[in-house]
Amino acid sequence: MQYFDVAGTEYQAIDYAQGLGHRLTTLPYSLRVLAENAARHSAGGVDAALVADRTGAAVPFRPARLLLHDMLGIPALVDIMAMRDRLEAQGGNPAEVDMSLPVDLVIDHAMTINHWAERFALEKNMAREFEVNRERFAFLKACEARFPRLRVIPPGGGICHQVNLEFLGQTVLRSNENARVLIPDSCLGTDSHTTMINALGITGWGIGGLEAEGLLFGETTAVNVPKVVGLEVIGDPSHDITATDVALVVAEKLRALGVVDTFVEMFGPSYRRLSVADRATIANMSPEYGSTQVFCPVDANTLRYQRETGRSAETTRNTESYCRAQQMWSEGVDARIEYVQVVTLDLSAIGRSVSGPSRPEQRIDLDKATRTLALENEVEAARRVPVEGADHDIGDGDVIIAAVTSCTNTANPRNMILAGLIARNAVARGLSVKPHVKTSLAPGSRVVARYLKNSGLQDDLDKLGFEVAAFSCSTCNGMSGPLRPEHEAAIRAHDVKGVAVLSGNRNFAGRIHPLASRNMIASPPLVVAYALMGTILRDVSQDAFGMDRDGTPVTLKDLWPAAEEVDAIIDTYVTADDFISNFKAIGDVNDEWTALQTSTGRYDWAPSTYVSFPPFVQTIQPDPGGVAPLTGLRPLVILGDSVTTDHISPSGTITPDSEAGQFLIGKGVEPHDFNSFGTRRGCSDVIIRSTFANYRLRNEMVPGKExxxxxxxxxxxxxxxxxxxxxxxxxxxxxxxIGGKEYGCGSSRDTAAKAPWLAGIRAVIAESFERIHRSNLVNMGIAPLCFPEGVTRETLCLDGSEVYDITLSDDLTGASLTIHHRDGSSDTTPLDLRLYNDREREIFAHGGLLPMAFRAFLGKKAA
Structure with a gap:
């Protein structure tokens, strides 16, 4: 492996291109980054050639750093802390279990919108967040004290992906092993939307918590060299559209195409028309169409964003020098690059749109939203019911939640300024939000709050009820909180079919609020517009929101600002100094966190309904014992297509009548302190009770029940x-x-594999798997199996009364299924065992990643 000088000979870089010859010029930029990484992590750099071969071979990949958030970070840290104790109990050295990479954990998923549309909503929500999450936060601070390479960004600091984009990501940085060597920044994270960082030319994607643990233990991860789909950007966008509209079109196109397990790479003559913030909105939604990442090659816009967000001059200089030297710099179009397929995105053909009612890729032209989303006869015979104690009613199709939220959109200044100007113009015309709408504003960064306040736009948002209520994922993560009691009572009593509208990235059934019959994704300005309209049964693109003080009807056209006004506010109020000062003080945004005391030394596993010693660590044995037979299995559930991780292990509200709620009551926890499934993922007793606990689950073994x-x-x-x-x-x-297509799509969460393991599930048979969930199953030692083409649960006439025997081949490359029916007959069909490489087969043979890592640590002591 050879080095050469770069950045004025101050640094060196690995010559990954050595030996690739002409193949380098045909490689997409995303594969050039992958080849450089493979060169650094293979003997003599030989695996760079496997990337250039593009035959799907497995190559080693090790990121420069890891990104965690609290909901998925805590389970991983619980495992690591427990591994130390288990290793010590078996005579090993607990200090061997440490973090071999820099890790940033951002506490951003715990905040619930309990207070809104009031002056001190943020302060009250932050106080309540700390009150119910103190045990979790104390555990995280204990971990930070024990692991030097772990940095925790406290509650209220922002959303992990926006913090990553605005602060942590460097595009090019110094190697962890040799500070004189520059490498491409790369980041894997325990959230599927880690892909947002692709906008900065940083390769990265979401992984399961278990895979993250392996990387922390010093492992590389095996990546099968993916196919790369080119997303060609042409045309000039209208001022009437937002980056959200573009992202929803991309989600629709690529989900229809089928890009699971591929890289998508942006290029084209209009690629430069997309700012890094626009690219981030698109790349963030990569999981919504299933690609591993949406890579945005480094260009002049990358450097511009670095300067705008206060990165150092050295960072910007190194980025340009390195990328030009390593042929990773893009001018938008390079006809020599070969993609397996090209999808054209014509910005000039995109109009305003929303998505719903339950999938991000269900894009709808805005003027067709009413007729598409309305239920049968809902528009013609809208049903309305009284709200007790109020002077207004509520009805089917009413917007019950309007949330400007999520890193997807609040990282985009143009989106947020548009929302603020819509609010300003609405207030000036005398409009107000309908009283049954729960409004909230939860930016992903405190910088957003600064420029909204300094520009005066926050005052207008406040007048419509969009006070800042959180700096967290909030509603997008299912933490929307309660509605007003009188509204909840009316909805429950009359089964009102209300709608949630949010500027997020996920709108799965049952995710946003249990009382929302439909969930709609919209851009921040359209969220404000729907709050003003108060219903989806009227056309927000054309119909009047109401009359102004002069009796003139006011429509969206009247409220939408001129492009020059938006540009002027961005140029004046979105400044690098704000980014610098904000992130310089990021560790001090929460006084309660700062005051939290913690101990060092061996962790005390006190009784807790938040953090408990995990059974899958407690039961690890020193010897593998071979792959356990999969015979005599009973189906727990039989499910259809697009079963999400929200269905498998929900993140949202724990209700008193649920199994988890009953468990917590039995432990003396009051219902108002239940918090959520997501915040209690460190407790195995809650995890097991989350197994298929979604309120919208449809199990074909019990037809007609939800x-x-x-x-x-x-x-x-x-x-x-x-x-x-x-x-x-x-x-x-x-x-x-038993499942259908796209089993395990949605959020990256290892509890969607841990919960089934705790429940005794040892195999999942589906038509296809989402990438991260399949990996999580492998890492928990659960067999991921696929029916052969043309065979499904329906063609096999499965009803749940059967008994299943699964035979795995000795080399773990194949499998077969024998189904024993109630009448005594049996059928046998081949299955595809989805273990993609020798590394995964080794993990599965050990019974999962944790047992394999444990035995490796124990072996170091023996050696």
Missing amino acids: GSWTRIEPEGEVATVFGAIRSYLERGQQLVV
Whole structure:
């Protein structure tokens, strides 16, 4: 492996291109970055050639750093802390279990919008957040004290992806191993939307918490060299559209094309028309169409964003010098680059749009939203009911939540300034938000609050009820909080079919609020517009919001500002100094965090419903013992297509009548302190009770029922899913899950694999898997299996009464399924065992990543 001088000979770089010859010029930029990484992490750099071969071979990949958030970071840290204790108990050295990479953990997923549309909503929500999460936060601070390479950004600091984009990401940085060597910044994270960092020319994607643990333990991850789809950007966009509109078109196009397990790379004559903030909005939604990442090659806009957000002159200089020297600099179009397929994105053909009612890729032209989203006869015979104690009513199709939220859109100054100007113009015309709408503003960065305040736009947003309520994921993460009691009572009593509108990236059924029948993604200015309209049963693109003080109808056209006005505010109020001063003080934004005391030394596993010693660590044995047979399995659930991780292990509200709620009540926890499934992922007793606990789950074993229900076999008794789990665990009965296409799509969460493991599920058979969830299953030792082409649960006529035997080949490259029916007959069909390389087969043979890592640490002591 050779080095050469770069950046005025102050630094060196690895000559990854040595030996690639002419193939380098045909490689997409994303594969050039992958080749450089493979060169650094393979003997003699030979694996760079495997990337250039583009045959799908596995190459080693190790990121420069890791990004965690609290909901998925805590389970990973619980495992690591528990591994130390388990290793010590087995005679090993607990100090071996440490962090081999720089890690940033941002506490951003715990905030619930309990207070809104009031002056001190933010302060009250932050106080409540700390009150109910003190145990979790104390654990995180204890981890920070024990692991020198872990940095924790406290509650209220912003959303991890926006902090990553605005502050942490450097595009090019110094190697962790040799400070004189420059390398491309790369970042993997325990959230699928880690792809947002692609906008800065930084390769990165979401991984499971277990895979993150392996990287922390010093492992590389195996990446099969992916196909690269080119996203060609042409045309000039209208001022009437936002980056959200572009992102929704991309989600629709690429989900229809099918880009799972591929890289998508942007290029084209109009690539330069997209700012880094625009690119970030698009790249953030990569998980919504299934690609591994949406790579945005480094160009002049990258340097401009670095300067605008206060990066150092050295960072900007190194970025340009390195990328030009390593042929990673883009001018927008390079006809020599070969993509497996090219999808054209014509910016001039894009109009305003929204997405719904339950999938991000369900894009709808704004003027067609009403007829598309309205239920049968809803427009013609809108049903309205009184709200007790109020002077207004509520009805089907009403907007019950309007949330400007999520890193996807609040990282984009143009989106936020547009929202503020819509509010300013609405207030000037005498308009107000409808009283049944819960409004909230939760920026992903405190910098957003600064420029909204300094420009005066926050005053107008406040007047419409969009006071800053959080600097966190909030509503987008299912932490929307309660509605007003009188509204909840009316909705429940009359089964009102309300709608949630948010500027987020996920609108899955049951995710935003249990009382929302439909969830709609919209840009921040359109969220404000829908709050003003108060219903989806009127056309927000054309119909009047109301009359102004002169009796003149006011429409969206009247409220939409001129492009010059937006540009002037951005140029004046979005400054590098604000970014610099904000992130310089990022560790001091929460006084309660600063005052929190913690100990060092061995961690005290005190009884807790937030953090408990995990059974999958406690039961690890020193010897592998071979792959356990998968025979006599009973199905726990049989599910259809697009089952999300929200269905498998929800993140949102814990209700008193749920199994988790009953458990917490039994532990003396009052319902108002339940918090959420997501915040309690460090407690195995809650994790197991989250298994398929989604209120919108549809299990084909219990047709006609919605929610966490199944049948216990062979009795045929209908029970809650956890009731069935408990019964099967008592019998020692192993379980299987049957699914359809895109099983495990949605958020990256390892609890969607840990919960099934705790429940006794040892295999999942589906038509296809989402990338991260499949990886999480492998890392928990659960077999990911796919039906052969043309075979489904429906063609096999599965009803849940069957018993299944799964035979795995000795080399773990194939499998077969024998189905034993109730009538005594049986069928056998081949299955595709989705273990993609030798590394994954080794992990599975050990029973998962944690057992394999544990045995490696124990072996160091023996050696």
